[in-house]
Amino acid sequence: MSQPASRLPLLQRPSWKALAAHHDEVRQLHLKDLFAGDAGRGERLTLSAGDLFLDYSKNRVTDRTLALLLRLAQEAGLEERIRAMFNGEKINATEGRAALHVALRAPAGSTVLVDGRNVVPEVQAVLERMTAFANRVRAGQWTGHTGKPIRNLVNIGIGGSDLGPVMAYEALRHYSERSLTFRFVSNLDGSDFLEATRDLHPAETLFIVSSKTFSTLETMTNANSAREWLIAGLGGDPKAVARHFVAVSTEAEKVTAFGIEAANMFGFWDWVGGRYSMDSAIGLSTMVAIGPDHFRSMLRGFHRMDEHFRTAPFAENMPVLMGLLSLWNTNFLGAETAAVLPYEQYLKRFPAYLQQLTMESNGKHVTREGRPVEYQTSPIYWGEPGTNGQHSFYQLIHQGTRLIPCDFIAFDHPLVPLGRHHDLLLANVFAQARALAFGKTAEEVEAEGTVARLVPHRVFEGNRPSNVLMADRLTPAVLGQLTALYEHLVFTQGVVWDIDSFDQWGVELGKALAMSIIPDLEGGAEPTLGYDSSTNNLIRRYRASKARSPG
Numbered sequence: 354m355s356q357p358a359s360r361l362p363l364l365q366r367p368s369w370k371a372l373a374a375h376h377d378e379v380r381q382l383h384l385k386d387l388f389a390g391d392a393g394r395g396e397r398l399t400l401s402a403g404d405l406f407l408d409y410s411k412n413r414v415t416d417r418t419l420a421l422l423l424r425l426a427q428e429a430g431l432e433e434r435i436r437a438m439f440n441g442e443k444i445n446a447t448e449g450r451a452a453l454h455v456a457l458r459a460p461a462g463s464t465v466l467v468d469g470r471n472v473v474p475e476v477q478a479v480l481e482r483m484t485a486f487a488n489r490v491r492a493g494q495w496t497g498h499t500g501k502p503i504r505n506l507v508n509i510g511i512g513g514s515d516l517g518p519v520m521a522y523e524a525l526r527h528y529s530e531r532s533l534t535f536r537f538v539s540n541l542d543g544s545d546f547l548e549a550t551r552d553l554h555p556a557e558t559l560f561i562v563s564s565k566t567f568s569t570l571e572t573m574t575n576a577n578s579a580r581e582w583l584i585a586g587l588g589g590d591p592k593a594v595a596r597h598f599v600a601v602s603t604e605a606e607k608v609t610a611f612g613i614e615a616a617n618m619f620g621f622w623d624w625v626g627g628r629y630s631m632d633s634a635i636g637l638s639t640m641v642a643i644g645p646d647h648f649r650s651m652l653r654g655f656h657r658m659d660e661h662f663r664t665a666p667f668a669e670n671m672p673v674l675m676g677l678l679s680l681w682n683t684n685f686l687g688a689e690t691a692a693v694l695p696y697e698q699y700l701k702r703f704p705a706y707l708q709q710l711t712m713e714s715n716g717k718h719v720t721r722e723g724r725p726v727e728y729q730t731s732p733i734y735w736g737e738p739g740t741n742g743q744h745s746f747y748q749l750i751h752q753g754t755r756l757i758p759c760d761f762i763a764f765d766h767p768l769v770p771l772g773r774h775h776d777l778l779l780a781n782v783f784a785q786a787r788a789l790a791f792g793k794t795a796e797e798v799e800a801e802g803t804v805a806r807l808v809p810h811r812v813f814e815g816n817r818p819s820n821v822l823m824a825d826r827l828t829p830a831v832l833g834q835l836t837a838l839y840e841h842l843v844f845t846q847g848v849v850w851d852i853d854s855f856d857q858w859g860v861e862l863g864k865a866l867a868m869s870i871i872p873d874l875e876g877g878a879e880p881t882l883g884y885d886s887s888t889n890n891l892i893r894r895y896r897a898s899k900a901r902s903p904g
């Protein structure tokens with residue numbers, strides 16, 4: 354009896370083989386030909402989902418490519434896996450956990466089961482506590498140890514406990530309470546903490562220690578420095594900690610051991626992965642900044658995209674389609690990276706946020722069963738806001754030797770109109786996508802009167818794929834939809850690649866080695882170094898330098 358396609362290794366699935374053969378047929382096709390052969394392509398290969406509009410016409414795909422990619426998703430059992438995620442099944446198999454970030458934005462009154470328990474009431478209860486806290490701080494009613502109202506909030510966290518909060522704060526700054534100051538400290542490098550707190554007064558400062566595990570080296574080191582800074586700045590009274598620290602964590606005992614009162618802890622659950630946690634209590638700083646109503650609106654945006662992903666047929670499903678197009682670029686066209694280029698300054702941290710979401714999720718080398726993959730998994734995500742990138746790395750995107758698919762993100766309206774700025778900005782989005790796709794031939798360059806020796810330098814091959822993603826304007830709801838779009842794109846790819854998108858074992862080895870090296874750097878006696886000769890030498894050199902000039 355033949356096996357169902359989803360049981361076969363990816364490279365042996367009929368749709369993969371068909372895509373490989375198809376790729377041989379279409380590899381020479383230029384986007385110019387595709388557009389010339391279909392006058393309606395630019396309108397046809399578009400899609401709306403919620404408030405988002407996607408133009409994917411400038412991808413190097415034919416209708417047959419798309420049909421085969423959709424078949425690939427079907428053969429991977431994507432439908433069933435989506436159902437499994439939304440049903441709270443333990444799809445993060447290596448950690449034995451559900452991956453149920455969709456429950457964080459499920460409407461009050463709905464049901465999402467984890468181990469037979471409806472988690473929606475717990476999620477809503479935490480949101481209510483966050484709301485009460487946010488309202489108190491925003492109204493100046495949360496006072497510090499000396500009785501002064503809190504005016505500065507410093508989120509201490511790293512990875513998913515930092516990138517989501519920073520990204521959302523920057524993205525929604527327009528909606529933010531301007532009388533409050535927000536800072537984010539993540540790096541173990543002490544200068545991060547020092548610079549973030551340099552101009553703050555401890556009496557008016559509250560730290561949000563955000564850590565799912567409450568044991569991450571960076572976060573706990575920064576939290577301890579924050580406690581020392583606070584106590585020293587408030588006359589040495591350790592009791593000050595209670596009014597100036599709150600925690601977001603799943604680890605109540607560790608939080609109270611640090612000195613934070615249980616009443617000032619906001620919980621979440623092991624079924625929320627760090628990089629999927631910005632709409633849990635990890636988003637506390639976001640809620641204080643933009644207010645509970647805007648935060649709820651962001652959650653509704655996430656939920657809107659969740660519902661689209663859960664219910665839309667694959668051919669009209671934005672995350673599925675974008676996930677498959679990116680997979681086509683990666684596995685068949687050989688793209689190694691993907692650029693995310695927001696033409697909206699407020700989204701300046703969105704590429705950094707996406708780096709963790711995409712690469713920590715799908716940077717995997719074995720299948721769910723632990724067999725080595727025989728294909729590339731996550732591309733390397735990177736990017737900068739336009740138009741800054743244009744005057745930096747776009748040269749390589751246009752004329753370099755690598756294929757770099759681009760996601761342009763733009764809005765019909767700016768949040769703050771200023772003269773001609775927005776028309777000029779949008780003209781650049783449309784121009785860049787067009788230039789990448791269609792390029793400029795030697796004949797066109799010659800026709801402009803260019804001297805012969807410069808012609809090759811001024812030729813643009815084109816045929817470089819891109820998506821253009823647009824919405825009316827950057828609102829909290831749109832940010833929710835945009836973020837959920839990429840979350841589900843990552844999920845789609847992980848299912849096809851047959852990898853666990855929700856674990857992150859790859860960060861463990863370096864962490865463990867650092868822990869063993871710390872005593873070698875801090876100890877007084879000469880350590881017996883048992884590492885490789887390079888590591889031994891680096892440690893000796895560092896110790897000698899420290900001994901010559903301590904501090």
Ligand SMILES: O=P(O)(O)OC[C@H]1O[C@](O)(CO)[C@@H](O)[C@@H]1O
Pocket residue numbers: 511512513514563564565566567568569572626627628713857860
């Ligand atoms: O919230 P925690 O437990 O401090 O972890 C922070 C980050 O560390 C990681 O576990 C590894 O980088 C991320 O997945 C997570 O977002």
